[in-house]
Amino acid sequence: MRKIDVCPGTLAPGFDTYSPSCLRKVFGGKKVSHIMDLTINDDTGREIVASINKISISGVQEKISAITKKGKIIITPEGESGRYIIKPIPEYKSLRFRNNIPANEHLTMQIASQVYKINTAANALAFFADDNPFYITKRFDYRADGSKIRQDDFASIAGKTERNSGSDFKYSGSYEDIAKLLKQNVSAWQVEMAKYFTLVVFNYLFSNGDAHLKNFSLQETDGGDYVLTPAYDLMNTAIHVNDGDFALQDGLIPESAYSDVYSRTLHPCKDDFITFGTRIGVLPKKLTSIIELFATEQPKVYELIENSFLEEKVKRMYKQSYQERLHRFQRSDI
Numbered sequence: 001m002r003k004i005d006v007c008p009g010t011l012a013p014g015f016d017t018y019s020p021s022c023l024r025k026v027f028g029g030k031k032v033s034h035i036m037d038l039t040i041n042d043d044t045g046r047e048i049v050a051s052i053n054k055i056s057i058s059g060v061q062e063k064i065s066a067i068t069k070k071g072k073i074i075i076t077p078e079g080e081s082g083r084y085i086i087k088p089i090p091e092y093k094s095l096r097f098r099n100n101i102p103a104n105e106h107l108t109m110q111i112a113s114q115v116y117k118i119n120t121a122a123n124a125l126a127f128f129a130d131d132n133p134f135y136i137t138k139r140f141d142y143r144a145d146g147s148k149i150r151q152d153d154f155a156s157i158a159g160k161t162e163r164n165s166g167s168d169f170k171y172s173g174s175y176e177d178i179a180k181l182l183k184q185n186v187s188a189w190q191v192e193m194a195k196y197f198t199l200v201v202f203n204y205l206f207s208n209g210d211a212h213l214k215n216f217s218l219q220e221t222d223g224g225d226y227v228l229t230p231a232y233d234l235m236n237t238a239i240h241v242n243d244g245d246f247a248l249q250d251g252l253i254p255e256s257a258y259s260d261v262y263s264r265t266l267h268p269c270k271d272d273f274i275t276f277g278t279r280i281g282v283l284p285k286k287l288t289s290i291i292e293l294f295a296t297e298q299p300k301v302y303e304l305i306e307n308s309f310l311e312e313k314v315k316r317m318y319k320q321s322y323q324e325r326l327h328r329f330q331r332s333d334i
Helices: 020-027 043-051 098-114 175-185 189-205 260-265 270-280 284-295 299-307 312-330
Strands: 054-058 061-069 072-075 084-088 123-127 133-138 151-153 217-220 226-228
Touching: 020 123, 020 133, 084 098, 098 123, 098 133, 098 299, 098 312, 175 189, 175 270, 189 226, 189 270, 189 284, 189 312, 260 270, 270 284, 270 312, 284 312, 299 312
Parallel strands: none
Antiparallel strands: 054 061, 061 072, 061 084, 084 133, 123 133, 151 217, 217 226
């Protein structure tokens, strides 16, 4: 087994398993092993995964339902409701550096949470018995009493399905379209709009080219209002596939509103995000503070990358990707 010297949850150094803060956030304070007594690369493991509680396959990434029992992560037994989702290394072999996908998602989620204070789904990295990593995230659509919380992604809110909008339905529309739907469905929309704007900027800065309609969702509160769910499915996709700056086909803002930098280079700068934030109703003072946060190079990003479970070459690629996007973002027409 690999030697572990950082928490596989928080990436804090000095731990050979999950730290107390990770156990509190991800596992409700219970002591849980970071090693799962299952190998999905053998025939038995594949059979178990194929037959029990597979949630869905989004693109090429398999999602499997899990629970914790007697200090171990296990596949959810038939008839029970899982409280966790695990994502193993995808089988799709044409993905570049596919063995790094679980660590990539884990790192990106930790950067969002720790550096930019984005409310994210509780998550960690864990390992099968054969040392292969998998990403584990705690479901946020259950209350403490076990009842389900109503939740809808923006494809559903927009009424878009494969039948009425084609096979790429979740990539249709623009980020402004999501903002309009958010405003229509959320009473305290200005608070949630600032969170949404922050997430869109983060996805750009960290090269998440798969931030589509189904990766943003609203959730009902106990008071009957709607708020954004914690962020989920954050990953630097550019490491694994060739994709564009934005997942949605109509992008960030209409072409007529592009800055000169955007028109000339075909990549947005901070002026374009200021335009976007203004158009969707982010309050000016809040907008400025968010832009300044992302336009400032953050040393903590490099620390988390270094402590991550990415291979050394992929760590270098991740750093270079951040630096390139940061440089693009910092440009201005002024």
